[in-house]
Amino acid sequence: xxxxxxxxxxxxxxxxxxxxxxxxxxxxxxxxxxxxxxxxxxxxxxxxxxxxxxxxxxxxxxxxxxxxxxxxxxxxxxxxxxxxxxxxxxxxxxxxxxxxxxxxxxxxxxxxxxxxxxxxxxxxxxxxxxxxxxxxxxxxxxxxxxxxxxxxxxxxxxxxxxxxxxxxxxxxxxxxxxxxxxxxxxxxxxxxxxxxxxxxxxxxxxxxxxxxxxxxxxxxxxxxxxxxxxxxxxxxxxxxxxxxxxxxxxxxxxxxxxxxxxxxxxxxxxxxxxxxx
Amino acid sequence: xxxxxxxxxxxxxxxxxxxxxxxxxxxxxxxxxxxxxxxxxxxxxxxxxxxxxxxxxxxxxxxxxxxxxxxxxxxxxxxxxxxxxxxxxxxxxxxxxxxxxxxxxxxxxxxxxxxxxxxxxxxxxxxxxxxxxxxxxxxxxxxxxxxxxxxxxxxxxxxxxxxxxxxxxxxxxxxxxxxxxxxxxxxxxxxxxxxxxxxxxxxxxxxxxxxxxxxxxxxxxxxxxxxxxxxxxxxxxxxxxxxxxxxxxxxxxxxxxxxxxxxxxxxxxxxxxxxxx
Numbered sequence: 156x157x158x159x160x161x162x163x164x165x166x167x168x169x170x171x172x173x174x175x176x177x178x179x180x181x182x183x184x185x186x187x188x189x190x191x192x193x194x195x196x197x198x199x200x201x202x203x204x205x206x207x208x209x210x211x212x213x214x215x216x217x218x219x220x221x222x223x224x225x226x227x228x229x230x231x232x233x234x235x236x237x238x239x240x241x242x243x244x245x246x247x248x249x250x251x252x253x254x255x256x257x258x259x260x261x262x263x264x265x266x267x268x269x270x271x272x273x274x275x276x277x278x279x280x281x282x283x284x285x286x287x288x289x290x291x292x293x294x295x296x297x298x299x300x301x302x303x304x305x306x307x308x309x310x311x312x313x314x315x316x317x318x319x320x321x322x323x324x325x326x327x328x329x330x331x332x333x334x335x336x337x338x339x340x341x342x343x344x345x346x347x348x349x350x351x352x353x354x355x356x357x358x359x360x361x362x363x364x365x366x367x368x369x370x371x372x373x374x375x376x377x378x379x380x381x382x383x384x385x386x387x388x389x390x391x392x393x394x395x396x397x398x399x400x401x402x403x404x405x406x407x408x409x410x411x412x413x414x415x416x417x418x419x420x421x422x423x424x425x426x427x428x429x430x431x432x
Numbered sequence: 433x434x435x436x437x438x439x440x441x442x443x444x445x446x447x448x449x450x451x452x453x454x455x456x457x458x459x460x461x462x463x464x465x466x467x468x469x470x471x472x473x474x475x476x477x478x479x480x481x482x483x484x485x486x487x488x489x490x491x492x493x494x495x496x497x498x499x500x501x502x503x504x505x506x507x508x509x510x511x512x513x514x515x516x517x518x519x520x521x522x523x524x525x526x527x528x529x530x531x532x533x534x535x536x537x538x539x540x541x542x543x544x545x546x547x548x549x550x551x552x553x554x555x556x557x558x559x560x561x562x563x564x565x566x567x568x569x570x571x572x573x574x575x576x577x578x579x580x581x582x583x584x585x586x587x588x589x590x591x592x593x594x595x596x597x598x599x600x601x602x603x604x605x606x607x608x609x610x611x612x613x614x615x616x617x618x619x620x621x622x623x624x625x626x627x628x629x630x631x632x633x634x635x636x637x638x639x640x641x642x643x644x645x646x647x648x649x650x651x652x653x654x655x656x657x658x659x660x661x662x663x664x665x666x667x668x669x670x671x672x673x674x675x676x677x678x679x680x681x682x683x684x685x686x687x688x689x690x691x692x693x694x695x696x697x698x699x700x701x702x703x704x705x706x707x708x709x
Contacts (some may be wrong), residue, residue, distance in 0.1 A: 201485065208478065208680055309600075312589045323586075323607065327600045403485055 163230035163253045165387050168193035168396065169378065170229030172220040175203035176408070177311070177348030178235030179415035181258060184351075184375035185233065186397070189382070193395040195227045199428065201403030205238040206282030217243035219428040221250050223400070229253060230387050233378060235348055235371075237283040254381055261377035262344050262370030263292030269366050270342040273300040276335035276365075279346035281306040289346050303338045307331040307347075314349040315411060320356060328353070328360055336361065344368045352414065399423045440507035440530045442664050445470035445673065446655065447506030449497040452480035453685070454588070454625030455512030456692040458535060461628075461652035462510065463674070466659070470672040472504045476705065478680030482515040483559030494520035496705040498527050500677070506530060507664050510655060512625055512648075514560040531658055538654035539621050539647030540569030546643050547619035550577040553612035553642075556623035558583040566623050580615045584608045584624075591626040592688060597633060605630070605637055613638065621645045629691065676700045 169192050171182045176198050186194060197220055199205075205213050217239045224232055231254045234240045234247060240257030248255045266275050266289075277289045284306040293300050310331075313324045335343065343365055345351060351371050358367055382388045389395070399420050401408065412420045446469050448459045453475050463471060474497055476482075482490050494516045501509055508531045511517045511524060517534030525532045543552050543566075554566045561583040570577050587608075590601045612620065620642055622628060628646050635644055659665045666672070676697050678685065689697045 201489070203484075207480075212478070212680070308593055309586070309589050312586050316585055323600060323604045326603060330600065403489070 163387060164228075165230065165389055166391065167228050167230035168195045168398075170195045170197070170224035170227060170232045171235050172197040172199070172224060172232070172239075173236040173348060174199050174205040174216075174239065176200065176411050176415055179412055180348050180351045181233060181235035181371045181374055183416050184369070184371040185378060188372075188375040188379055189389075191389040191391045191395055192382075193389070193391070194397045195224060195229055196397070196399045197223055197428070198399070198401045200401040200408075201429070205236060205242075206280055210242050213239060213242040214246050215430075217247050218250055219430055221247045223426070223428045225251060225253070227398075231256070231378065231382060233374060234258065235374070237279060237288070237346060237348070238286075241283065241286040241288040254385055254387075256374060256378055256381060258348070258370050258374050259288045259346075260292050261373035262346060262368055263289045264296050265373040265376075266342050266344045266368045267293045267296035267300060269368060270297075270300065272339070272341045273297060274338060274340045274342075275300055275302050276338070276340040276343040277302060277304040277346050278307050278310075278331065278335070278343065278350065279304070280311065281308050283346055289344060301338075303335050303340060305331055305335055310347065310353060311349045314352050314414075317414065319352045324353070324356060325360070328357060332357075332360060340365060342366045342368060344370065346370055349415070397422065400426045402426060402428055440664060441505075442507065442666055443668065444505050444507035445472045445675075447472045447474070447501035447504060447509045448512050449474040449476070449501060449509070449516075450513040450625060451476050451482040451493075451516065453477065453688050453692055456689055457625050457628045458510060458512035458648040458651055460693050461646070461648040462655060465649075465652040465656055466666075468666040468668045468672055469659075470666070470668075471674050472501060472506055473674070473676045474500055474705070475676070475678045477678045477685075478706070482513060482519075483557055487519050490516060490519040491523050492707075494524050495527055496707055498524050500703070500705045502528060502530070504675075508533070508655065508659060510651060511535065512651070514556060514565070514623060514625070515563075518560070518563040518565040531662055531664075533651060533655055533658060535625070535647050535651050536565045536623075537569050538650035539623060539645055540566045541573050542650040542653075543619050543621045543645045544570045544573035544577060546645060547574075547577065549616070549618045550574060551615060551617045551619075552577055552579050553615070553617040553620040554579060554581040554623050555584050555587075555608065555612070555620065555627065556581070557588065558585050560623055566621060578615075580612050580617060582608055582612055587624065587630060588626045591629050591691075594691065596629045601630070601633060602637070605634060609634075609637060617642060619643045619645060621647065623647055626692070674699065677703045679703060679705055
């Protein structure tokens, strides 16, 4: 470590956590955008999904993940989970002692800026949509915006099945997108970590008149800005490290991780973060 | 209670547990078949799904559910969860002190008996299929059988979305069933608690030459036999009771429960069964 013991050091890794493996698309965007940064990924696969759980439970899980990453001497944390961001971002920011970013604000902000008409669609899981977290961010940046949110609960299992270019997915997507297209949106936010894998199909369905905003890319861009502003960007020349931790034996981990991350996962370790267990 | 403290009483309720709400289809089959029996349902919604979790974890969860039901003075227990049955049936039987039935054996046994050709298809979640639990039961009853198992991971989210009579589901089902139909099966086991809701659609797709075996109905029939044999059948004349317990605030509980159970759920209570929490 090159920094003092009291603050984060530019040589430290960036921590990314998610309830499961979906956050690997965010990690991938971070690694693409910031190729000099080492990363530590934590997937709380023992307790996935967070979506249907009580708010207090989700906050406890997020704080346990935070403690784990802080222990790994991360210099910044990305909460790559919409549910945990919506429920626990301020708590994690209080606890971490390093800069913390969620996935909601960067995506919402990018959509508010990108839209010409201010008519913006948001697609995500049932939990994310019912939290209205994206609507709040978009309205905060752009009070005149009209936001239309649509839950697409089949998209995660379709991506996990590998049916990303498939007629079943195309038919389901048409069904989900129809009400948004009828509203005349010009911007569509992919507000779920699994959805970047559906970008080609969604892009084909909505046509060139609608801009897709990928929350994972927006978050990586926001992290870049945040590290620069805080003087925490890495100046490393050598290949940066990437460590992966999960909290339970991950069935199909390799296959899913390869799909979501776009490459093989090395240095995988199983850990416990449950402070009550 | 009319029985002694040392054994189960015919007037006691039947306990049914599942990792979530899917087991309500089994409860429904039990209530249809045995309208004089009171029931207690426990859905471990805080920890659903069990499928991807480690074997020891699943065993601990199943034993915690068992203790909860035994506390409710149940006279028999149905494990309405394929994963918990495959991982923990003998442990639960050791612990319970009352007769215990899983969902795997009744369905597998019914298929072995029903099939003329011995060529049997089994559809279920990825976890159930990879456990090969149905194959083992079928082969045990009928060593010459040829069993073909097919995971259908999209069926649970499709049922939960309510798309049980829908082109998206029809297309997905065609994809999943094709390899089984090519094998010339004459019997198809619905080895997942959500699948009874897909029976009309599946039946239409496979045609009249293939018999569908509904694990939930087979389990209710096996419970009927078991209670009779043990002298534990209820002779109650009045309307029997039905209590429902879940372990976490269940998002969309009412809607999903109505869909799976086929009626409204009264007397719902949230409880903790986690012995470590």
